[in-house]
Amino acid sequence: MKFTGKVHKFGNNIDTDVIIPARYLNSSDPAELALHCLEDLDKEFAQKVKPGDIIVAEKNFGCGSSREHAPIAIMAAGVSCVIAHSFARIFYRNSINTGLPIFESAAASEALKNGDEIEVELETGLIKNIKTGAQYKATAFPGFMQDIISQGGLINYVKNRG
Amino acid sequence: MGMTISQKILAAHTDKDFVEAGELINCKLDVVLGNDITAPIAISEFHKLELNKVFDKESIVLVPDHFVPNKDIKSAEQCKTMRDFVKQYGIKNYFEVGQMGIEHCLLPEQGLVGPGDLIIGADSHTCTYGALGAFATGVGSTDMGAAMATGEAWFKVPESIKFIYYGKIPQWVSGKDFILHAIGDIGGDGARYMSMEFTGEAISRLSMDSRFSLCNMAIEAGGKNGIIAVDEVTLDYIKGRLKRPYQIHYSDPDAVYAQTIEYNVAEMEPLVAFPHLPENTRPVSQAAGVLIDQVVIGSCTNGRLEDLAIAASILKGNKVHSELRVIILPGTQAIYLEALRRGYIEIFIEAGAVVSTPTCGPCLGGYMGILAKGEKALATTNRNFVGRMGDPTSEVYLCNPAVAAASALKGQITPPWEMVLK
Numbered sequence: 109m110k111f112t113g114k115v116h117k118f119g120n121n122i123d124t125d126v127i128i129p130a131r132y133l134n135s136s137d138p139a140e141l142a143l144h145c146l147e148d149l150d151k152e153f154a155q156k157v158k159p160g161d162i163i164v165a166e167k168n169f170g171c172g173s174s175r176e177h178a179p180i181a182i183m184a185a186g187v188s189c190v191i192a193h194s195f196a197r198i199f200y201r202n203s204i205n206t207g208l209p210i211f212e213s214a215a216a217s218e219a220l221k222n223g224d225e226i227e228v229e230l231e232t233g234l235i236k237n238i239k240t241g242a243q244y245k246a247t248a249f250p251g252f253m254q255d256i257i258s259q260g261g262l263i264n265y266v267k268n269r270g
Numbered sequence: 271m272g273m274t275i276s277q278k279i280l281a282a283h284t285d286k287d288f289v290e291a292g293e294l295i296n297c298k299l300d301v302v303l304g305n306d307i308t309a310p311i312a313i314s315e316f317h318k319l320e321l322n323k324v325f326d327k328e329s330i331v332l333v334p335d336h337f338v339p340n341k342d343i344k345s346a347e348q349c350k351t352m353r354d355f356v357k358q359y360g361i362k363n364y365f366e367v368g369q370m371g372i373e374h375c376l377l378p379e380q381g382l383v384g385p386g387d388l389i390i391g392a393d394s395h396t397c398t399y400g401a402l403g404a405f406a407t408g409v410g411s412t413d414m415g416a417a418m419a420t421g422e423a424w425f426k427v428p429e430s431i432k433f434i435y436y437g438k439i440p441q442w443v444s445g446k447d448f449i450l451h452a453i454g455d456i457g458g459d460g461a462r463y464m465s466m467e468f469t470g471e472a473i474s475r476l477s478m479d480s481r482f483s484l485c486n487m488a489i490e491a492g493g494k495n496g497i498i499a500v501d502e503v504t505l506d507y508i509k510g511r512l513k514r515p516y517q518i519h520y521s522d523p524d525a526v527y528a529q530t531i532e533y534n535v536a537e538m539e540p541l542v543a544f545p546h547l548p549e550n551t552r553p554v555s556q557a558a559g560v561l562i563d564q565v566v567i568g569s570c571t572n573g574r575l576e577d578l579a580i581a582a583s584i585l586k587g588n589k590v591h592s593e594l595r596v597i598i599l600p601g602t603q604a605i606y607l608e609a610l611r612r613g614y615i616e617i618f619i620e621a622g623a624v625v626s627t628p629t630c631g632p633c634l635g636g637y638m639g640i641l642a643k644g645e646k647a648l649a650t651t652n653r654n655f656v657g658r659m660g661d662p663t664s665e666v667y668l669c670n671p672a673v674a675a676a677s678a679l680k681g682q683i684t685p686p687w688e689m690v691l692k
């Protein structure tokens with residue numbers, strides 16, 4: 109499975125409060141959450157982002173609260189996957205459990221710029237800059253997590269396990 | 271090779287005798303927690319499993335605390351989802367408005383969590399219960415939904431960082447400052463995926479309330495859990511509260527740590543974390559003079575009796591500064607009642623503070639004290655991210671209750687020793 113889209117670049121410590129501010133947590137409707145995704149950092153983000161686009165960030169993406177509204181808002185905004193130098197623990201877990209593909213790559217995080225067109229392969233974690241051809245390799249998920257992702261998230265995984 | 275206390279608790283919840291850092295394991299859980307923000311999503315995930323029962327009616331704890339008493343129609347709907355679920359599945363530990371408190375103050379108080387427990391909560395500050403010698407960690411709603419069905423969760427066994435605190439604890443320094451020092455040193459991701467073990471003679475002299483504040487903020491260093499081994503103080507606290515058997519674990523002398531960091535607390539000063547990260551700490555004496563519009567004393571970090579006691583001792587007989595609002599939120603109904611009996615509530619109201627029913631309210635910018643554009647708050651809470659308490663241009667400074675109360679009198683950030691007559 110391949111994701112192709114434009115890079116939206118963010119910095120260090122993008123926390124769950126800016127991904128989806130708590131004032132909107134009286135709803136868990138994905139469409140509504142998507143409208144406010146990252147708005148405290150970039151008011152136009154929800155309008156700008158096109159289906160398939162990719163968030164690239166630096167260290168500790170998703171730090172802060174356990175709100176699953178964060179990966180939900182990102183997915184519902186149309187983002188296909190997130191690449192970061194590193195992810196905060198609960199966000200990492202939530203992304204796997206809800207089926208938002210995430211990739212850890214320090215090199216990609218450093219090299220990729222806002223507006224770059226890139227391609228990411230889920231199975232191999234290979235990230236490619238379409239224009240320059242530059243390639244980066246993301247850390248692969250342990251087998252157990254790949255099972256959860258390939259079955260579409262934790263709930264399906266639990267269901268299939270019986 | 272020995273195991274850390276965190277490894278031991280995890281191992282005790284599998285069928286293995288030994289677990290190694292980095293290993294992926296499936297564990298049985300003692301407690302599964304959710305609140306009015308995270309439980310509705312967990313409930314809808316749970317329903318997808320099409321089961322007619324939860325794994326255990328006693329082990330699931332549901333606490334509406336973020337937006338209750340409900341701030342609007344949507345939050346009322348979220349609480350109703352929770353209430354309906356509680357009725358349908360016969361959940362025993364549900365705390366309605368009037369009995370509820372902020373979850374992380376409430377669960378220990380009610381004896382629902384104890385030493386050796388493995389606890390997951392769909393709330394990042396679930397790590398608070400590590401103060402009781404439990405392994406407690408925050409997860410998301412899907413984990414919670416699956417765990418309500420299976421009573422299990424997957425974990426990657428964490429490496430540990432050991433923090434040793436020694437020396438005499440200076441006046442005005444509390445557990446909050448112990449953890450702010452650590453966060454300031456290692457940064458917001460310094461303990462990412464790791465366990466933070468707090469030990470040393472200064473910890474053994476720390477009250478239970480201060481230990482809860484300390485473990486509460488492990489997540490602000492990216493930690494998976496924060497933990498303090500059981501001692502007399504812990505046993506005193508759980509006596510009469512915890513009604514079920516528990517297990518006490520200690521780290522082996524030959525347990526392996528990724529890092530060991532030592533602090534002489536005698537050299538510590540209360541800290542203030544500047545916007546917009548908890549790691550931006552400065553000693554309060556170097557923070558003095560920042561003008562503030564609002565002071566918040568409360569939250570799962572510092573809404574316990576000890577916190578209210580110290581605030582009351584500073585506010586007693588004084589008036590808060592005329593150009594600032596002070597909001598005080600006792601953590602639970604029991605704390606509220608005890609504060610009332612001890613006369614703290616009267617002191618607060620006479621000083622010109624608002625005292626609220628227990629709620630998360632302003633801590634996460636929910637309601638009950640939202641900041642306008644450019645306003646500054648000094649809060650005893652745990653996060654000061656952009657927009658955390660209101661408008662994205664507002665600012666939050668974090669501190670302990672003594673600093674908050676002293677600053678409330680002066681209208682600007684102030685060391686407590688400047689406001690209290692010796």
Ligand code: SF4
Nearest residue numbers: 395569570630633634
């Ligand atoms: S008091 Fe604040 S940090 Fe604690 S649970 Fe409530 S919102 Fe979260």
